[in-house]
Amino acid sequence: xxxxxxxxxxxxxxxxxxxxxxxxxxxxxxxxxxxxxxxxxxxxxxxxxxxxxxxxxxxxxxxxxxxxxxxxxxxxxxxxxxxxxxxxxxxxxxxxxxxxxxxxxxxxxxxxxxxxxxxxxxxxxxxxxxxxxxxxxxxxxxxxxxxxxxxxxxxxxxxxxxxxxxxxxxxxxxxxxxxxxxxxxxxxxxxxxxxxxxxxxxxxxxxxxxxxxxxxxxxxxxxxxxxxxxxxxxxxxxxxxxxxxxxxxxxxxxxxxxxxxxxxxxxxxxxxxxxxxxxxxxxxxxxxxxxxxxxxxxxxxxxxxxxxxxxxxxxxxxxxxxxxxxxxxxxxxxxxxxxxxxxxxxxxxxxxxxxxxxxxxxxxxxxxxxxxxxxxxxxxxxxxxxxxxxxxxxxxxxxxxxxxxxxxxxxxxxxxxxxxxxxxxxxxxxxxxxxxxxxxxxxxxxxxxxxxxxxxxxxxxxxxxxxxxxxxxxxxxxxxxxxxxxxxxxxxxxxxxxxxxxxxxxxxxxxxxxxxxxxxxxxxxxxxxxxxxxxxxxxxxxxxxxxxxxxxxxxxxxxxxxxxxxxxxxxxxxxxxxxxxxxxxxxxxxxxxxxxxxxxxxxxxxxxxxxxxxxxxxxxxxxxxxxxxxxxxxxxxxxxxxxxxxxxxxxxxxxxxxxxxxxxxxxxxxxxxxxxxxxxxxxx
Numbered sequence: 260x261x262x263x264x265x266x267x268x269x270x271x272x273x274x275x276x277x278x279x280x281x282x283x284x285x286x287x288x289x290x291x292x293x294x295x296x297x298x299x300x301x302x303x304x305x306x307x308x309x310x311x312x313x314x315x316x317x318x319x320x321x322x323x324x325x326x327x328x329x330x331x332x333x334x335x336x337x338x339x340x341x342x343x344x345x346x347x348x349x350x351x352x353x354x355x356x357x358x359x360x361x362x363x364x365x366x367x368x369x370x371x372x373x374x375x376x377x378x379x380x381x382x383x384x385x386x387x388x389x390x391x392x393x394x395x396x397x398x399x400x401x402x403x404x405x406x407x408x409x410x411x412x413x414x415x416x417x418x419x420x421x422x423x424x425x426x427x428x429x430x431x432x433x434x435x436x437x438x439x440x441x442x443x444x445x446x447x448x449x450x451x452x453x454x455x456x457x458x459x460x461x462x463x464x465x466x467x468x469x470x471x472x473x474x475x476x477x478x479x480x481x482x483x484x485x486x487x488x489x490x491x492x493x494x495x496x497x498x499x500x501x502x503x504x505x506x507x508x509x510x511x512x513x514x515x516x517x518x519x520x521x522x523x524x525x526x527x528x529x530x531x532x533x534x535x536x537x538x539x540x541x542x543x544x545x546x547x548x549x550x551x552x553x554x555x556x557x558x559x560x561x562x563x564x565x566x567x568x569x570x571x572x573x574x575x576x577x578x579x580x581x582x583x584x585x586x587x588x589x590x591x592x593x594x595x596x597x598x599x600x601x602x603x604x605x606x607x608x609x610x611x612x613x614x615x616x617x618x619x620x621x622x623x624x625x626x627x628x629x630x631x632x633x634x635x636x637x638x639x640x641x642x643x644x645x646x647x648x649x650x651x652x653x654x655x656x657x658x659x660x661x662x663x664x665x666x667x668x669x670x671x672x673x674x675x676x677x678x679x680x681x682x683x684x685x686x687x688x689x690x691x692x693x694x695x696x697x698x699x700x701x702x703x704x705x706x707x708x709x710x711x712x713x714x715x716x717x718x719x720x721x722x723x724x725x726x727x728x729x730x731x732x733x734x735x736x737x738x739x740x741x742x743x744x745x746x747x748x749x750x751x752x753x754x755x756x757x758x759x760x761x762x763x764x765x766x767x768x769x770x771x772x773x774x775x776x777x778x779x780x781x782x783x784x785x786x787x788x789x790x791x792x793x794x795x796x797x798x799x800x801x802x803x804x805x806x807x808x809x810x811x812x813x814x815x816x817x818x819x820x821x822x823x824x825x826x827x828x829x830x831x832x833x834x835x836x837x838x839x840x841x842x843x844x845x846x847x848x849x850x851x852x853x854x855x856x857x858x859x860x861x862x863x864x865x866x867x868x869x870x871x872x873x874x875x876x877x878x879x880x881x882x883x884x885x886x887x888x889x890x891x892x893x894x895x896x897x898x899x900x901x902x903x904x905x906x907x908x909x910x911x912x913x914x915x916x917x918x919x920x921x922x923x924x925x926x927x928x929x930x931x932x933x934x935x936x937x938x939x940x941x942x943x
Contacts, residue, residue: 263299266291327625330354330385330409334378336368337389339697340685341600345387348616357381368392369501371399375406385623387411387616391697392500394599395422395470411623412578413523413598420574421596424468425506427570431593434573436566439585439592441508443468449489455507456485462510465489467496467503471597473543474499474909478510491903494885495910511585511592513751516540517552518583518597519567520607522618523576528628530635531564532611533642535603537583538750539739541662542909546732546755547739548603549649550610551642553710553748559589570596578622579604579615585752602702603650605681609706610645611638647713648706651736653726655698658735659760659768659845663880664906666692667729670839671832675720679706679713692729694882694906700731710748714740727832727839727846734768734844735759770810770847774840777829778849779806779817781838807852814852874917876939878932882906887928893921895941902926902938919943 266280269289283289284298291300333349335342335358346356359366359377366377369392378386386403388394388411397418403410412418421427425443432438441463442455456463456479465488467475475496477488493503515538523529536552537545552560567582570593581601583594604615613633621631628634655665669690674682684701686692692700705720707713721737742758744750761767783806804819830841837848882904889901895915902913919941926938 262302263292263294264302266298266300269300327630329624330620332357332381332383332385333411333620334358334381334383334386334408335389336374336378336386336393337391338368338685340683340699340701341389341391341602343685344683345389345616348614349387349620352617352620354620357383371396371402374399375402375408378403378408379406383408385409385411385620387619388599390597390599390602392470395500395597397422409623411619413574413576413580417574417576418598421570421576422469422598424466424595425504426468427596428506428593430573431566431570434566434569436570436593437591439509439511441506443506447504449486452489452505452507453482453485456482459507459509462512464508464510465492466506466508467492467500468506469496469502469504470500471595473540473545475505476543487900491910491912494903495905498905511587513753514538515552515586515750516545516583516594516752517555517563517586517591518581518601519564520601520604520615521567521571521576521580521582522615522622522628522633523571523578523580524622524628525577525625526627527572527575529568529571529576530628530633530638531568532607532613532615532638534560534563535601535606536750537603538752539745539754540752541755541759545603545652546736547649547651547745547750548606549647549710549713550606551647555586556589559586559591563591566591566593578619602652602699605683605702605704606648606650606706609648609679609681609704611641612645613638613641646706646708647710648704649710649713649717649740650702650704651717651721651740652699653701653703653724653736654732655692655696655700655729656732657730658732659764660879661911662732663911664694664698664882664909665730666694666696666881666906668692668834669726670728670834671725671830672727673723673725673830674701675703675723677716677720679716680704680720681706698909700726703736711746714746721844724844725830725841727830727841728834730846731844734842737844767843768845770813770842774829774842774847775808775810775815775817775849776820777831778810778838778840779808779819781831781833782806782808782849782851783819808849809852810847810849873922873940873942874919875937876901876913876916876941878904878934878936878938879913880904880906880911881933882911882931884926884928884930884932884938885910887924887926889921889924889939891921891924895919895921904932913938915941917941917943 267277270277270280284291291298332355335345335356342358349356366373386408393399397415400410400418401415421430428438428443440459461482462480465477465479475492477492479485479488492505497503517534517536519534520532521529533550534552535548535550537548539547563584570582571580579600581597584591585594608615618631656662657665669686669688672688681704682701686700703720705713705717707716718740724733726733744754805816806819808815808817832839837850839846839848885903885905887902889895896918897915899915900912901915904911921939922942923940926932
């Protein structure tokens with residue numbers, strides 16, 4: 260008679276979890292018998308699980324193998340860096356790829372039926388949504404499947420069950436996963452939410468039940484401000500996800516944000532691929548992610564991984580997904596589950612050696628985790644020897660002006676390379692970044708044998724990155740990855756609020772004198788050769804040529820001549836009437852200042868008038884006026900909201916710079932405004 264072992268011993272023998280063994284026994288896939296009320300498994304029954312390809316999923320049956328249908332034509336229902344990344348893997352696997360607009364008219368990615376129609380017209384047999392709105396829409400997933408196209412992602416039922424944050428909270432609690440105090444009821448009236456908030460207490464977080472990426476979230480520290488936060492959160496959620504339902508949760512001050520990557524096949528088998536620490540963020544938008552989590556206790560790590568697998572299994576999950584948690588010392592709380600590929604998946608790939616998009620495509624083809632080599636023991640071994648990886652997100656935004664969205668045209672690009680460096684980018688020279696463009700331009704990732712090497716490589720990679728033509732957060736990222744609190748692994752979700760900007764940042768970010776000289780030389784040189792033209796702008800009789808140059812709201816008279824030693828070390832590009840210079844990672848546009856005229860004199864006089872008795876309220880960015888919070892004649896205090904602008908699917912509240920009376924209100928709701936446009940004036 261064969262030796263018999265317990266489920267836990269069987270799990271250790273083949274490198275899986277006890278829960279997986281119990282699931283196989285219950286489903287009849289693994290022969291076992293009861294002895295004294297406990298299950299016993301015959302050792303020889305485990306032989307089929309002991310091959311190098313075996314995993315926590317168990318062996319594939321002949322019936323499963325016969326039903327594997329590889330993907331031949333993939334429709335990528337996305338744009339930007341994630342679409343490029345998906346195509347790269349698909350093409351490596353010999354799969355033809357199509358995307359919106361590639362083989363016909365451009366398709367609005369918010370129009371689900373149009374996307375499905377485009378995929379059918381392209382002859383696609385599978386559709387990958389990447390991440391974003393479509394990836395988290397259960398209705399869209401169902402529509403894709405109903406059209407006879409395979410959906411690269413979890414079943415629509417799983418998306419509904421756990422993609423809705425309110426339902427996910429209830430599911431987590433039902434599966435023994437801790438949740439924060441909050442409300443997830445069906446009553447969405449302001450009165451019900453205000454009443455619930457009184458029970459939860461401040462501070463609290465207002466969260467959309469749909470979508471992700473931090474869109475629509477609002478922190479409320481004074482419950483008197485809750486109605487305004489509810490209205491704002493509803494608007495942003497409706498615009499981003501087509502769903503304005505909200506939930507409330509007690510705000511946990513200063514925790515870490517840690518998430519667990521899971522992978523499930525269509526046969527009920529699942530593995531985890533470790534955790535990622537995503538604590539460095541602002542406005543609930545992640546900025547830096549790394550794996551493994553620094554200083555994370557192994558026991559806590561194991562409990563979070565088990566919780567993630569339990570939740571995913573409970574909804575019949577399939578494909579790649581991520582369970583997110585807030586970690587306060589050694590206690591963690593369920594945050595949400597993202598039913599899609601995550602933006603930060605490259606760090607997991609670099610440490611585990613897996614290609615998660617390839618895994619998704621093989622899973623949707625019907626293959627099991629054993630067949631694709633995804634067994635927990637092998638993954639754990641890879642992570643133990645895989646070193647460390649860290650990623651930062653390059654955004655079109657001005658970190659030095661409240662992280663406001665930035666817009667413009669990409670005039671020059673240079674990406675880093677070298678050992679352990681990976682760049683996932685979705686932009687190229689000539690791309691125009693407008694108000695409806697995703698502000699994330701690229702992800703820059705570095706891996707090393709340990710955390711110190713990974714961060715050192717990332718710092719060098721950022722130093723060798725150049726983006727000219729519009730403002731990005733590159734200069735900020737170069738600063739961030741060298742901060743002691745980051746290098747020590749002590750970052751929390753409120754770290755950026757505490758350390759940025761540093762007291763000396765204005766001095767660091769000042770335009771150096773030699774940059775003005777280089778810009779003047781470039782702007783007055785012939786376009787075909789960057790050499791000084793004595794007869795170009797700035798020429799003077801019996802004196803050196805002088806040009807008035809403007810940049811970043813400043814003007815300076817600059818002598819035009821051969822550059823002094825060391826002053827020509829800037830990366831630059833000439834485009835139109837501007838010379839774009841890279842200043843420590845920030846693209847600054849220099850132009851020849853317009854000569855004085857009547858209009859400029861009038862504007863100067865107006866500015867003087869404002870300084871003397873009234874204050875202008877200016878648009879900090881281009882965008883659309885979503886709402887006005889005041890009317891002409893109203894009295895306001897400094898900091899009171901004047902208007903809400905929207906750009907790049909994010910809201911920004913324009914506040915009163917001073918106390919006084921609204922003398923003029925110069926815009927209306929739905930108006931399009933430009934940066935620095937006058938919105939209102941306040942009389943002191």
